[in-house]
Amino acid sequence: MSFVPAPALLKIALLVLGALLAAAALRRTPAEARHDLWLLVVTGTVVLGLAGLLLPAVYFTVPGSWAPLAGPTRRGAELIALVWTAGAVVAGLRFVAGLVVLRRIRVHATALHRADAPDALAAASRLAGLARPVTLLVSTEVHVPVTWGVRRPVVALPAAAAQWSAERLRLVLLHELLHVRRRDVLVELFLEAVTIAFWFHPAVWLAARQLRLERERACDEAVLDTGARASDYCEHLVEIMRVAARGSGVPVGAGMAVPSTLEFRIRALLGEPRPRRFRLRGVVLVVCAVAIYGLGTLTPCVHSR
Amino acid sequence: MPPAGHESLGRRERQIMDVVYRLGRAAVADVMRELPDPPTYSAVRAMLRYLERKGHLRHSRDGARYVYEPTVSHGEAQRTALRHLVRTFFRGSRPRALAALLDLPGKGLTDTDLDRLRELVGRAQREGR
Numbered sequence: 001m002s003f004v005p006a007p008a009l010l011k012i013a014l015l016v017l018g019a020l021l022a023a024a025a026l027r028r029t030p031a032e033a034r035h036d037l038w039l040l041v042v043t044g045t046v047v048l049g050l051a052g053l054l055l056p057a058v059y060f061t062v063p064g065s066w067a068p069l070a071g072p073t074r075r076g077a078e079l080i081a082l083v084w085t086a087g088a089v090v091a092g093l094r095f096v097a098g099l100v101v102l103r104r105i106r107v108h109a110t111a112l113h114r115a116d117a118p119d120a121l122a123a124a125s126r127l128a129g130l131a132r133p134v135t136l137l138v139s140t141e142v143h144v145p146v147t148w149g150v151r152r153p154v155v156a157l158p159a160a161a162a163q164w165s166a167e168r169l170r171l172v173l174l175h176e177l178l179h180v181r182r183r184d185v186l187v188e189l190f191l192e193a194v195t196i197a198f199w200f201h202p203a204v205w206l207a208a209r210q211l212r213l214e215r216e217r218a219c220d221e222a223v224l225d226t227g228a229r230a231s232d233y234c235e236h237l238v239e240i241m242r243v244a245a246r247g248s249g250v251p252v253g254a255g256m257a258v259p260s261t262l263e264f265r266i267r268a269l270l271g272e273p274r275p276r277r278f279r280l281r282g283v284v285l286v287v288c289a290v291a292i293y294g295l296g297t298l299t300p301c302v303h304s305r
Numbered sequence: 306m307p308p309a310g311h312e313s314l315g316r317r318e319r320q321i322m323d324v325v326y327r328l329g330r331a332a333v334a335d336v337m338r339e340l341p342d343p344p345t346y347s348a349v350r351a352m353l354r355y356l357e358r359k360g361h362l363r364h365s366r367d368g369a370r371y372v373y374e375p376t377v378s379h380g381e382a383q384r385t386a387l388r389h390l391v392r393t394f395f396r397g398s399r400p401r402a403l404a405a406l407l408d409l410p411g412k413g414l415t416d417t418d419l420d421r422l423r424e425l426v427g428r429a430q431r432e433g434r
Contacts, residue, residue: 231434262422
């Protein structure tokens with residue numbers, strides 16, 4: 001807030017509003033395209049926040065009554081800095097606590113004792129196009145499948161995974177390994193950092209939420225691209241969530257069954273036609289980048305006589 | 306005698322313990338002032354004596370008044386209450402308790418939501434989608 005002048009906060013809101021319109025126009029395209037758009041938008045919020053340092057300024061005159069937009073008084077700035085720091089510390093602590101939970105899960109988890117587990121993991125790795133080794137664990141502390149780790153990826157499944165059908169295990173592993181191949185955990189860490197810095201800005205939270213939703217939908221679509229039937233895949237999602245509903249989620253990492261978006265994803269998978277290939281993905285991203293640059297350079301100033 | 310946890314206390318007794326913890330030290334009149342819809346003076350005095358017998362409070366004399374204070378420090382009482390909470394609701398698992406505390410409110414799906422989704426999926430399966 002004190003580090004991000006008021007016009008930048010307004011520009012971030014405009015950017016996210018524009019992205020919502022663009023994402024609505026792209027609703028028939030693969031989720032991957034919307035994911036990339038939202039990733040660029042979240043990056044854009046950082047660029048707009050630091051535009052004063054990163055981009056040249058193009059001044060435009062605003063009426064004198066808009067002068068408060070130029071920034072708060074010194075005392076106001078100090079107060080804002082204090083409130084911002086308190087909020088960022090709380091948001092940061094929440095993130096650190098999430099990492100502590102993951103670490104404890106890692107320590108207490110065990111290997112998945114199923115004769116077909118190594119083959120299922122190898123087959124899912126092949127289908128996901130993943131060359132890196134992945135540690136597969138089961139834990140009583142997780143209630144939905146969850147993936148974390150940047151250098152040494154870990155997939156933790158709930159204890160019920162020992163009794164899953166071979167088909168459910170295959171689809172779940174495929175979904176989780178697609179997260180690994182896409183390096184979604186890295187994106188998640190970036191998202192956490194941005195939402196900690198902009199904890200006070202609803203537009204940034206909205207952009208982060210959309211990015212997480214499109215990430216899950218991109219993995220869902222990639223699973224279906226391997227030949228799985230949408231209704232069968234959705235049945236597994238619902239049944240995993242039914243067991244998980246009795247427990248609580250893991251706060252950090254990327255997971256397959258996110259309760260807040262599950263219904264939306266299932267309705268999309270069952271109700272919408274399969275997305276068409278989208279050739280203009282690059283064009284959309286360039287237009288978005290230009291919009292971010294343009295918004296970043298525009299600097300309001302009050303004409304003084 | 307060390308006191309048992311506050312979970313064994315009745316509603317009114319727990320309210321009195323909350324008041325004494327909040328004030329640090331309290332006489333009968335102080336407790337009455339802080340209680341919502343307070344009972345009579347003698348009823349409050351009887352409850353304070355009962356809590357003292359159970360080991361939750363001890364008293365000292367302040368002139369003509371009896372002043373009560375908790376036998377267990379506020380910090381220790383917090384830890385005991387948290388331990389009880391973790392044991393009761395999270396089967397003794399601290400990570401599970403932490404994860405539940407960190408969970409954003411309102412993002413869970415109810416059984417009714419899941420039944421509705423299951424029905425949707427069943428219809429799609431029958432239609433071969």
